[in-house]
Amino acid sequence: MTQTWQLLAKHREQTADTSLLSLFDSADRFKSFSAEADGLLLDYSKTALDTTALSLLEHITTEVSLTDRISEMFNGEKINTTENRAVLHTALRAQTDEPITVDGENVLPAIRQTLQQMESYAEAVRCGSIHSNSGSKFTDVINIGIGGSDLGPAMATLALAPYHNGPRCHFVSNIDGAHIADTLKGLDPQTTLVIIASKSFTTIETMTNARTALDWLRAALGDDTSAHLAAVSTALDKTSTFGIAPERVFGFADWVGGRYSLWGPVGLPIMIAIGIENFRQFLNGAAAMDRHFRTAPFRNNLPMMLAATGIWHHNICGYDSRAILPYDQRLSRFPAYLQQLDMESNGKSVALDGSLLQRDSGPIVWGEPGTNGQHAFYQLLHQGTRVVPAEFLIAAQAHEADLAHHHQLLVANCLAQSEALMLGRSREDARVIAAKRGFSGDALEQMAGHLAFEGNRPSVTLAYPKLTPFVLGQLIALYEHRVFVEGVIWGLNSFDQWGVELGKELAVSLLPLVDGSAPAEAYSEKDGSTRGLLSKLTDPQS
Incomplete structure (x- = not known):
């Protein structure tokens, strides 16, 4: 353990008894411990972080050469050392003409060409110039994939439901036959397009489901199903054998990891659902976060501050999990998406040099949308024996203007939960409540024990104007970079996943x-x- 880590741990020992509420004795606590970028606000003032802790955490990022590692990633150097690959999902949304090279080749022209191919195909499906065997417009699209080829586009398509103006999109991933059976049951093969997303076109779950879908199409259409098939893959020989025309196959390079791939061809169903302009706004939001990440100073840098809270809570405070709590029903799959992004990236015990890590790496990531979670696991958050740092997400505005009172209740609940986690309820206040409920004597003291809870539990809140394609792009890129920063600090490779093999x-x-x-x-x-x-x-x- 370096001296900086030792100083950070000692500082925590010295300040552990400081209540979160007392930190707000400083009138500028919120202003000093929040950061904003392009309308997205990160409030981390309800954590025990102070100026000393942040200075030490910033020094740790210097010790691990974080700035250099960020440049290496964006510039296409092969930072995925175990697979000898660059890590360039950021190039898929890059808003620059400056060359980004891998092995001496500028990758941007191929990325732009693939994006144009996607746009042409998506728009043709949406307007009906690419149609079913019968000449009808496609009413439904089934995306068959698993992992990053499913969870990312499924999450984003749901999140952007107000922008849907194309065919309905469905997602099949589980090898359990119930998933494909239940999906096909309500659809018409005459007007259904099937997209098979597998880079190698050998993933057993995906190909098993794909063959079942092909049998379903053939039972209704005969052997000629080519109009109803597309693929996201680099295995052109295998897609051809499956009956998919080359112009309907969309490939991506090995420097795009599966869980980072929705920005490119894996995002084809998103584009079909929301249209080209909205998809470009989605890319623009991520690119804006990329620029912010590369240029903002430490204390104003949202990914770095989110990572700093993560390192502080996990490694210094000893909290072994984090709860992702979006107060946005359309982000109901966002916790699962971040679970994969974080736990597959940083759930490792091996350092870059192959040795065992000297400290804990990735925490357990879980969550559900509010307010549903309040009626499920929030009991543990407030009174459980483990402290679970909470990460709330909330929009200032909803899409349903005619249901404004719903959103007002939602905002009130979100703010109330973060406040309650911090405040708790004292034994004295609990006694007053118990007395009002008719308890007295020993029974009152007993009931007061049940009604009291210590509070002083940390949370952060991400607030944004409205869940638009741009904002969703910001949020996803923010968490991508948070995972990267934490991985650099822990000294591991966030871009492989040998543990699943x-x-x-x-x-x-x-x-x-x-x-x-x-x-x-x-x-x-x-x-x-x-x-x-x-x-x-x-x-x-x-």
């Missing part, structure tokens, strides 16, 4: 044991638990 390999080897095609001796190679479960799940008589 073994499970995939074992699933392939287990399938013959499940379907009964494996030789008998293969069962004996498995552990006792796996053999017992196989027996239970494959033998109806067991």
